[in-house]
Amino acid sequence: MEVISILDKKYGFSRIDNTSVVQNVIDQLTEAIISGKLKPGDQIPTETELARSFGVGRNSIREAIKIFIAFGVLEIRRAEGTFVSNSLSQSMINPLLYGIILNKGDSYESIKEFRKHMEIGILKLSIKNHTDEDLKMLREAYENLIKCAQAKNPDVEAIFEADNKFHSVVSIIAHNALMETMNELVRKLTFSKRYETTAYLLENNIDYLINAHTAIYDAIVKRDASNLDSIVPDHYFID
Amino acid sequence: MEVISILDKKYGFSRIDNTSVVQNVIDQLTEAIISGKLKPGDQIPTETELARSFGVGRNSIREAIKIFIAFGVLEIRRAEGTFVSNSLSQSMINPLLYGIILNKGDSYESIKEFRKHMEIGILKLSIKNHTDEDLKMLREAYENLIKCAQAKNPDVEAIFEADNKFHSVVSIIAHNALMETMNELVRKLTFSKRYETTAYLLENNIDYLINAHTAIYDAIVKRDASNLDSIVPDHYFID
């Protein structure tokens, strides 16, 4: 509601009036970031200094900074200073999570469908965009997963972590930041369900887990996008 | 960075230590929303009251509330109180916008790819899930778009609005709230670009616009999902 105004101007929307002190601080900092005066990694002035140079109270500066932190734009290293973030993919999805929590209507079916859709999309891009470097990373994650799954005393925690790592790598080598973020989102939403599934498969059908991931691995390595629909099965979750 | 922790707890992640006062307030409010103690539309206690009942200073409450506002979870009606939002799709995209501003590099390509991917996914679902009721709505939107495009003195604004309406209907009849939200998101991100494209097509190749939408309309009506890749073209945007 607050920060949108300045960005919306850029994207063509408008807003009637908004001249609160905090908003003003936000606008000026946003402007500095957009224009490149503040680049990722840069340290911004201290709170006291900002308060003085903007001619406002320190509390107002703090409120503005907190919002930027929530968006992942700034990050504070205490007793050191406040800096412009260079990676912000993590906190970007927070509002989406809140959105889904408030809109309880989003049924589990919706999430399942969305998940499969994203999985296929990511896979398609990974097959297309991966480099040789990427393949090494993927192979490492794949072999680690297989090793965990075939261990004598298999550990759910370990397999689940390796599974997550594998899919995370697949996500990265797709080389599309937005798709990666969305995939992260859906994986967070399905976190506990996927854990249950892993535990179930470990007890009852560990081969299924191995084969499914081998199919994905092979498809990427061979750049074979012909069977994606069957590689990413509907019944990945226990219902 | 801040708000993620509580959500992560729900989804199984943990955080080492995070006992800041503001974070604590955020956690408790988030918990109240998740558990349903606070529902959309509800008024939350006043700042003074929250400060007293949490045993913290009023500024900490304010900082926490500001963050929720930035995420669109809370909204303030001044001199009236603070309320839980019922619609929050607006401000959800802010972090993404900031993300794109900071990641100047690959972002536009990412968006284009993501957009096409979402468009295909939505179309696939629309073809599968639409009802007879839906078809009426779709037909209305379609015919209105064609009418606007074939008018004697075609108006960019009108066509663009009709275009948006058409795609919005396609989104709705897919009957998946999450996919719909994501599609809305990508359409907001591409708002100005799409407007430019519409203006360009109106001048130079209005038939292309008409044919493209007719193809989509036909595919849905006939429930024909065989040519989706070609129906949703890569060059939808001007580069």
Added chain:
DNA sequence: GATAATTTGTTCGTATGTATC
């Protein structure tokens, strides 16, 4: 290792602006 300086974290008191009744 201890101390000082810097910077953010938190709180309190108070005054002001703004909408509702």
Added chain:
DNA sequence: CGATACATACGAACAAATTAT
């Protein structure tokens, strides 16, 4: 118009964490 309830804003003070000396 006045009273009330609430958010907005400022400034001062002290606490806690980190770095530099």
